[in-house]
Amino acid sequence: MSDQTTGVPHTVTRVPREAAANEEAYLEVTDLQVQFPTADGLVRAVQGLSYSVPLRRTLAIVGESGSGKSVSSMAVLGLHDRKVARISGSIKVGGREVVGMSDKDLEGYRGGDAAMIFQDPQSSLHPYFTIGNQIMESYRTHNNVSKKVAKERAIDMLGRVGIPNPRRRVDQYPHEFSGGMRQRAMIAMALVNDPKLLIADEPTTALDVTVQAQILDLISDLQRDFGSAVVFITHDLGVVAEIADDILVMYAGTAIEHGPVNKILGEPLHPYAWGLLESIPALTGEPQPLHPIPGSPPSLLAVPSGCPFHPRCEFKDRVPDDWCTTLRPDLIPRTADLGRTSRCHLKEPDKVFETEVLPRLP
Amino acid sequence: MTADTTTAKSGIRSVPGAPLLELDNVKMHFKTKGEGFLARRTQWVQAVDGVDLTVRPGETIGLVGESGCGKSTTARLITRLLEPTAGEIRYQGVDIAHMSERQLRPYRREIQLIFQDPYSSLNPRHTVGTIVGTALRTHGLVAKSGELSRVQELLEVVGLNPEHYNRYPHEFSGGQRQRIGIARALAARPKIIVADEPVSALDVSIQAQVMNLLENLRAELGIAFVFIAHDLGVVRHFCDRVAVMYLGRVVEEGPRDALYEKPQHPYTQALLSAVPDIGVVRGVPPKNRIRLVGDVPSPVDPPSGCRFRTRCWKAQDICATEDPALIERAPAQRVACHFAEPPTESILAETA
Numbered sequence: 001m002s003d004q005t006t007g008v009p010h011t012v013t014r015v016p017r018e019a020a021a022n023e024e025a026y027l028e029v030t031d032l033q034v035q036f037p038t039a040d041g042l043v044r045a046v047q048g049l050s051y052s053v054p055l056r057r058t059l060a061i062v063g064e065s066g067s068g069k070s071v072s073s074m075a076v077l078g079l080h081d082r083k084v085a086r087i088s089g090s091i092k093v094g095g096r097e098v099v100g101m102s103d104k105d106l107e108g109y110r111g112g113d114a115a116m117i118f119q120d121p122q123s124s125l126h127p128y129f130t131i132g133n134q135i136m137e138s139y140r141t142h143n144n145v146s147k148k149v150a151k152e153r154a155i156d157m158l159g160r161v162g163i164p165n166p167r168r169r170v171d172q173y174p175h176e177f178s179g180g181m182r183q184r185a186m187i188a189m190a191l192v193n194d195p196k197l198l199i200a201d202e203p204t205t206a207l208d209v210t211v212q213a214q215i216l217d218l219i220s221d222l223q224r225d226f227g228s229a230v231v232f233i234t235h236d237l238g239v240v241a242e243i244a245d246d247i248l249v250m251y252a253g254t255a256i257e258h259g260p261v262n263k264i265l266g267e268p269l270h271p272y273a274w275g276l277l278e279s280i281p282a283l284t285g286e287p288q289p290l291h292p293i294p295g296s297p298p299s300l301l302a303v304p305s306g307c308p309f310h311p312r313c314e315f316k317d318r319v320p321d322d323w324c325t326t327l328r329p330d331l332i333p334r335t336a337d338l339g340r341t342s343r344c345h346l347k348e349p350d351k352v353f354e355t356e357v358l359p360r361l362p
Numbered sequence: 363m364t365a366d367t368t369t370a371k372s373g374i375r376s377v378p379g380a381p382l383l384e385l386d387n388v389k390m391h392f393k394t395k396g397e398g399f400l401a402r403r404t405q406w407v408q409a410v411d412g413v414d415l416t417v418r419p420g421e422t423i424g425l426v427g428e429s430g431c432g433k434s435t436t437a438r439l440i441t442r443l444l445e446p447t448a449g450e451i452r453y454q455g456v457d458i459a460h461m462s463e464r465q466l467r468p469y470r471r472e473i474q475l476i477f478q479d480p481y482s483s484l485n486p487r488h489t490v491g492t493i494v495g496t497a498l499r500t501h502g503l504v505a506k507s508g509e510l511s512r513v514q515e516l517l518e519v520v521g522l523n524p525e526h527y528n529r530y531p532h533e534f535s536g537g538q539r540q541r542i543g544i545a546r547a548l549a550a551r552p553k554i555i556v557a558d559e560p561v562s563a564l565d566v567s568i569q570a571q572v573m574n575l576l577e578n579l580r581a582e583l584g585i586a587f588v589f590i591a592h593d594l595g596v597v598r599h600f601c602d603r604v605a606v607m608y609l610g611r612v613v614e615e616g617p618r619d620a621l622y623e624k625p626q627h628p629y630t631q632a633l634l635s636a637v638p639d640i641g642v643v644r645g646v647p648p649k650n651r652i653r654l655v656g657d658v659p660s661p662v663d664p665p666s667g668c669r670f671r672t673r674c675w676k677a678q679d680i681c682a683t684e685d686p687a688l689i690e691r692a693p694a695q696r697v698a699c700h701f702a703e704p705p706t707e708s709i710l711a712e713t714a
Contacts, residue, residue, distance in 0.1 A: 262643045284639075293570075296568060
């Protein structure tokens with residue numbers, strides 16, 4: 001039995017995140033539009049998305065499937081095939097414009113300044129190459145070094161992401177790693193070139209909770225060490241509460257609420273965010289009935305007019321003159337707090353939340 | 363056992379007073395080939411290794427644990443899609459573990475399964491009417507003339523438009539497909555439904571809709587559920603009792619509140635501490651999280667004695683030599699650990 005047998009568990013204290021000072025944005029997305037022409041019509045996957053992330057800060061993008069969270073993040077890395085996707089707007093990373101960047105420039109940018117961790121490590125690692133090989137390839141694409149130096153770097157990275165015995169592990173194939181270990185290896189690969197921007201697309205969704213906890217810790221630790229800006233895509237609001245500074249809630253291709261995590265999850269202002277909170281069973285207290293949002297998310301082929309959420313919204317009758325069905329609300333501050341914005345016509349949403357929604361939260 | 367059974371019209375035998383479903387030391391070992399020079403030696407994956415479980419009529423029991431702990435294999439054993447290598451599966455007191463397909467037929471009707479993936483569990487070339495109607499026809503539940511109206515009735519029960527009986531699965535969204543799967547299970551008028559991760563593949567808002575549907579069905583029809591999920595919040599919401607599995611065994615089992623508030627097995631404590639809690643933004647003080655070392659050992663060669671000992675902070679010599687039995691440590695709460703105790707200060711310590 002190892003040294004862990006002390007009778008006390010090894011615990012990690014969950015410290016509420018300290019918000020980093022408001023710095024200059026490293027990633028700045030302005031009015032991003034991504035559309036895919038298909039045989040059935042134009043799929044408007046992302047419509048007018050704007051946000052920014054400074055270094056050392058984590059932005060969580062939350063939404064259901066088809067809300068455009070992955071599509072918009074893939075655009076940030078220039079991963080869309082330009083023959084298939086129509087992209088407009090601006091994505092600036094460290095001052096460089098990514099939209100319309102040449103393939104050659106993209107090659108240097110991707111994996112260098114910006115890197116991505118994918119949801120499924122099983123399908124994102126090549127089964128025919130060793131883990132070490134794949135990390136080395138990424139390193140040597142961006143650095144003119146010998147294989148030997150690159151291998152040392154790979155071993156160093158595997159050690160940093162907490163893989164035991166990295167010198168032996170570096171020559172193993174993905175199938176010899178467990179799910180959590182594979183995800184660590186992928187994080188090592190993403191971070192091998194010290195990226196300033198890390199995009200994590202549902203990095204823990206395929207993992208068990210105990211492994212998820214380890215990976216979340218790892219991403220936070222590494223962010224502190226590397227000082228990167230992190231965009232964290234997830235649908236799990238519990239994870240968001242733990243890891244993010246800011247949150248962007250997406251629905252049908254647009255941002256509907258944006259602001260600091262404790263504000264948005266503590267007292268959201270948009271009926272969709274209310275619905276999400278009312279759909280999650282609580283871990284403490286007497287179980288309360290859930291109040292799910294009726295209906296299902298709209299097809300991106302035919303996004304509803306006005307506010308895209310209006311067909312599912314229980315508060316639309318309180319807004320005069322059919323605004324909800326005809327006028328698309330802007331993403332602006334709706335209360336005295338100017339640090340947060342939401343896209344909803346409802347008057348005094350903070351009061352509605354407090355008096356009507358809060359009492360029935362699970 | 364055979365002496366005092368009664369036989370119902372459906373052909374189902376039962377022992378009066380026996381629980382609805384009882385698993386007694388059920389084992390499922392799969393044969394597999396070793397790797398490399400071991401290739402000629404057969405090995406056994408001990409997917410489920412001695413599970414005891416009791417389900418009473420109308421009760422919901424949750425089965426939680428991480429991937430590879432044997433929860434899905436248990437589901438397949440209860441529904442007898444697999445034949446256990448050892449142990450008894452008693453349905454109303456009668457062992458169905460080794461029954462022939464012919465003998466099983468009436469039991470199949472009463473024990474139904476809902477699958478995780480609403481995309482691969484429905485035949486894409488059959489209409490919804492055929493999918494739900496097949497269950498009715500197989501068990502001879504309605505006359506041919508009444509089949510359509512019964513299908514429509516079932517679609518309405520699960521919240522689908524009854525006029526959509528002639529549509530194909532691809533015309534429905536994920537949440538609606540899961541409702542079709544539920545309608546198919548209900549068609550047989552089961553007494554027990556085994557739901558294997560029924561909401562895991564769904565978005566949060568849709569997940570809550572399906573959970574509410576299952577809850578209504580439980581309340582109205584009095585169906586017992588074996589509810590398998592890895593989401594501890596979902597299980598807490600739905601289940602009366604919860605069993606925690608680790609590496610093919612049940613390590614702790616008890617009433618919901620006892621298990622969530624006073625877990626006694628170190629693994630249950632670690633599992634619960636790892637769940638991210640959205641409550642922190644609403645002022646719930648964050649709890650310390652127990653960090654487990656290492657990975658789950660291979661079920662081919664599980665550790666001797668207690669299977670959790672390789673990752674346990676309480677492990678002593680006795681844990682390697684003696685397999686802890688699942689014994690009652692608190693009212694109705696059974697724990698398989700030599701050092702079971704409610705969480706201590708050091709685990710639940712809240713940061714000031």
